[in-house]
Amino acid sequence: MLIGQFYGTSAAEGIPAPFCRCPVCLEAREKKGKYQRKRSSFRLSDSIILDLGADAVTQSFDYGDFVDIDHVLVTHTHDDHLNPHMMMEAFWGARCGYRDTPLHYYMTEQAYEIVDAWRQNRWVLKGMVPGWEKENIVEFHKLQYGERTEIDGIGVTPFRGNHVGNMRETSALYLLELPDGRNLFYGLDSGRYFPETIEALSKHRIDIFISESTGGARPTAPESTHMNLEDVRQLVDVLLAQGTLHKDSVLYLTHINHHTGHDEMEKVVRRLHFPIETHVAYDGLKIL
Ligand SMILES: [Zn+2]
Ligand SMILES: [Zn+2]
Ligand SMILES: [Zn+2]
Secondary structure, rough: OOOEEEEEOOOOOOEEOOOOHHHHHHHHHHHOHHHHEEOEEEEEEEOOEEEHHHHHHHHHHHHOOHHHHHHHHEOOOOOEEEEOOOHHHHHHHOOOOOOOOEEEEEEEEEHHHHHHHHHHHOOOOOHOOOHHOOOOOEEEEEEOOOOOOOEOOOOEEEEEEEEEEOOOOEEEEEEEEEOOOOOOEEEEOOOOOOOHHHHOOOOOOOOOOEEOOOOOOOOOOOOOOOOOOOHHHHHHHHHHHHOOEEEEOEEEEEEEOEEEEEEEEHHHHHHHOOOOEEEEEOOEEEOO
8 A cells, every 4th residue: 555655854964953953953843843854764655665764763653663564665875764773673573473574675786785794794783684684584685777676566666866875886766656657756865867867767757756855945066966956946847848757747855954944945945936846845744
């Protein structure tokens, strides 16, 4: 069953950021609700989640247990998106008798090298990862950019993002073909898209576009590996012109850092006159 819920919509620091008293973080501490953002994660369906990151345990307090999650699509290996401790949680779930299938992790090409680091280092989860693989607690899969695979009824194709993870890999932006025929694109983290990615996307249609917008209203250097709202606006123009997006596509902005508060995000979105329906996402928002 599709769920389509944002479990977290912040950039790496979270809002409020623990060591910060800037106006955005102060407002989040006071008003809570949509002003607070946990680290980015999106529950696509009962069985599929995009990233199990730094806030996964408290996200399960908010949105219910993770017992039915079997597949984790990893965007990249930064700690805010990929929290190895969640394998330990899956192990405990199995020990308590609530799970009898592995938690499958999917990573692209070079990101997959983190699996060997997990297998070989005793300081990662007390060296238990190889044992958990043997016991079918976890299983790892390598995906190739541009190659489609099917995971529990969802077509999944990763595209190369302009963002460098801990293994020096590029990030994976996921095109997800939903059972109802709509295509959802989960685009984080990335700076301005590589020409090869724009070109590869020209052969696809996106109905629901979830984009990072880390820099919000702030200027972002062209070489940055994140985007601000103006960068996303330009990207939408390009994708619209080549038919990847269409007039009925809907855009959701996520992965937002603590320099732009929720209300200001909405204000700048209005000022920039996005040509398609556009929403600033918030934690708990359900879109499917
Ligand atoms: Zn991130
Ligand atoms: Zn702050
Ligand atoms: Zn990142």
